[in-house]
Amino acid sequence: MNNDRTTFGDGFANVPETPYEDQGLSRIDALLAQAGAADRSAAAPFRIDRIASATASMLGEAPPEISVIAHIGDTPSRAPRHRTFNGMRLAAAVALTLSVGAAVMALRSASPTLNDETAIASTVDATTDLDALDALFADAGVDSVRTDAEALHTRVSADTTAYWGSDELFGDADAQNGASL
């Protein structure tokens, strides 16, 4: 150990420690020596003995797993950090997300939704019926509107039954509506 502060080390025995003719630098050098001494004296004997006691038990132990101090919020905790493991976890999470997304997309493209079916049916029927209503109000007089409306209702009911299939409940409702008109 080289605690001799009068030399630069082996082979430099004749070189003074502070070869500064400039007294300003010599003073800085002396101040730094004071600062170093103050910091060494901050290592109180009880601290040094505590370090010696704590580390003596590690003599002859196998190398421990290297850990770093991880900070969660403001609370420091010693937690092992494995870069490889973290990378694998990230890759697995990305793969899982992609596979779930692909499965959902496939399901949605294979089966049309209830909204899709309703939109197709109502578009076909409504276009035909609206054309008929337009023609009715354009050509017919006011007196004949009632008769023509009943005829139109009958035809629409027939179309609806043909589209959705025969249903007694609908048939009764259609009859009552036709009579009330």
Next chain:
Amino acid sequence: MSDPLDSDAIAEVLAQAARGDAAAWRDIVRAYGPRVFALCQSRCRDPEVSEEVTQSVFATVAVKMTSGEYAERGRFESWLFRVAMNRVRDLMRRNRRRPENLADGQLDQVRAAPERPTNDGPELALLRRAMEHLSSADREIIELRHHAQMGFKQMSEVLNEPLGTLLARHHRALKKLREILERDMPDMQEKQPAQRRRAEETRQ
């Protein structure tokens, strides 16, 4: 701080400690502990953190010595302080990664507040503040030299730098510290030799 171990004694004490001799190990920690502690204390100004870092350094040394990863060839001190320097670098990196959010004006309060109760005089306090302005590499040289009390040859082994480069950087770091201190401590200029003052007057 206990008496330093000479180069002949250190080999024997290291061999005893490697065999699990707790008394020999305590001698090693007492001989080198304060110097390792000072290396950290200069950076963090917190004795608790310095003790924790010093303990981690000696824990690493204890495990590597007894597991045969270190063979004594007269370079124990260089090896020890290389481990210590790496721990201090880790500490500084960690502290940089954890910036604290401060409200407006809080930063000035933090700067104005004393870091810890200390017996430093005003000159030492200014010197420590001036050291904050050194580059990390220059500061390491200053601290290895003045806090860890290493010779320049050992420092060149620790830092893997040529001896001449270290001497030049040490000199440059001292000059930079002097410039900062002269700015903050005008009375220092009065203590400079007349030769330097004349040179400055000539330049002006």
